[in-house]
Amino acid sequence: MTQGLVLYGYWRSSAAYRVRIALNLKGLPYESRAVHLLRDGGEQHAAAYRALNPQELVPCLLDGGRAFTQSMAIIEYLDEAYPDGPRLLPAAARDRARVRALAQAVACDVHPLGNLRVLQALETRFGAGEAQRGEWMRHWIGAGFAALEAMLAGSPATGRHCHGDTPGLADACLVPQVYNALRWKLDLAPYPTVARIHAACNELEAFRAAAPEAQPDAPGSGK
Amino acid sequence: MTQGLVLYGYWRSSAAYRVRIALNLKGLPYESRAVHLLRDGGEQHAAAYRALNPQELVPCLLDGGRAFTQSMAIIEYLDEAYPDGPRLLPAAARDRARVRALAQAVACDVHPLGNLRVLQALETRFGAGEAQRGEWMRHWIGAGFAALEAMLAGSPATGRHCHGDTPGLADACLVPQVYNALRWKLDLAPYPTVARIHAACNELEAFRAAAPEAQPDAPGSGK
Known part of the structure; x- marks a missing residue:
């Protein structure tokens, strides 16, 4: 099992950019792994990545080896699983x-x-x-x-x-x-x-x- | 102030359909108001509706006169504001x-x-x-x-x-x-x-x- 947080993303992907912002706001360190969307017909379509995210889209976040997809869902997950940092959603x-x-x-x-x-x-x-x-x-x-x-x-x-x-x-x-x-x-x-x-x-x-x-x-x- | 729940929708809108399902699953009664997306150039573009939802899209839910938009946000709102019914999201x-x-x-x-x-x-x-x-x-x-x-x-x-x-x-x-x-x-x-x-x-x-x-x-x- 991979420990800690690993973010699969692409520098110019809007959705990956959202999650990077959220990780930084929460003060959570993470390892960044690039998925080049244009190289070799798109690395997001490779079998190894598809096993993590069947949607073949970035981002994908690993937390303790478990894969999370969809940027808004990932951000809410970070807010719920790591409640100690600043909150990304209000209370009411x-x-x-x-x-x-x-x-x-x-x-x-x-x-x-x-x-x-x-x-x-x-x-x-x-x-x-x-x-x-x-x-x-x-x-x-x-x-x-x-x-x-x-x-x-x-x-x-x-x-x-x-x-x-x-x-x-x-x-x-x-x-x-x-x-x-x-x-x-x-x-x-x-x-x-x-x-x-x-x-x-x-x-x-x-x-x-x-x-x-x-x-x-x-x-x-x-x- | 309008009391209770009022759903502005359109029979064939996927997003309105989602919220109708959620309201029914929660057992929450609501008043349904139709916004005809094809009539008169689209009733969702009329000023009165735009005041409720600047996106000029259905659905829009009124709860006690307050307007809520975006179907997934509305569904999570219903789950949080009306916790007594069946839960639409799990706990963990x-x-x-x-x-x-x-x-x-x-x-x-x-x-x-x-x-x-x-x-x-x-x-x-x-x-x-x-x-x-x-x-x-x-x-x-x-x-x-x-x-x-x-x-x-x-x-x-x-x-x-x-x-x-x-x-x-x-x-x-x-x-x-x-x-x-x-x-x-x-x-x-x-x-x-x-x-x-x-x-x-x-x-x-x-x-x-x-x-x-x-x-x-x-x-x-x-x-």
Whole structure:
């Protein structure tokens, strides 16, 4: 049995990025193992990885040898199994529901539409070129951010972070999606609260250390 | 303030269907309000509904006048705010993580790719006809079910239902996705565990009463 926490991820995967943020916020040390999504037809499809995660997606977290999948489920697991660190979800049911809804507004309604495999399918099935794929990305991220902005700006529960003044599950989902949006050159001006929270998060070392470019498998990281 | 539970949904929405199952499993009575997704350009886009859910998606649950969105977040809220009924998530952190991962494998990685707005975008952006949209649906549901089948069939924690012998969050996500798969004429033979759990769930009145055709807004329901 592998002891301790091991994270299988990929530097630029939004979902892996979320879990890195959560591990850092909780102050939990972990071993990072890269799964290169583009090399050799995708290392996530190899039999050894598929045995850990039949979905053939990153991330996958090992805790004492047991495999956990799905980034939001992993983050809630970390919060429940390691309650001593800062809490990533608030205590009251209605507040927990709000944080989960914000996280899912990103993880269910924005991110899946821009996943690598979906962009590949748009190209092979419909001949979508780079310009069309860019429009597709900006359309869905823009629609998602417009809703997220309304959810955040319209609630007194929003603080320096998505829920109050401490970062948690929703921030761990928001920041990687903004990173992705910037990569696709989406103008963030219509989403000032989203942009403000993104900036506040990136002042924290837990978020900076989780950034794609800070990972050992990032091109040119020199690690 | 509206008292009690009010569910804004649409008979054929997978996400609303999930919440109906959860409400029934918990034995919680609720008032159902239909939001017709296709009438008048989509009633979910009307200002009155947008004030409840800025995402302009169903479902939305009112509890004592407070609005809750995102189906999985709503289901966990019901389980936490109404702990007296049957529990929809198990007690141990690792088991909760498994149930959430199964639910999210459907709700994050299958369902979003076949949402109404995505099919509409494939048609308007890429000219995808009915046959191509059908292939798109079967491709993603098939990929998702292959993974789900491996996750379920490969674990001793799977019982009559997704986790043990009582239905919960994962079953509430699985059943509407199978309903959707059958509508798109996906052959379920490669996914025997998924099909078996779907059948077991539909023997229960909580699932039967939540079915799309049993809703007052279903065409020809006569209610």
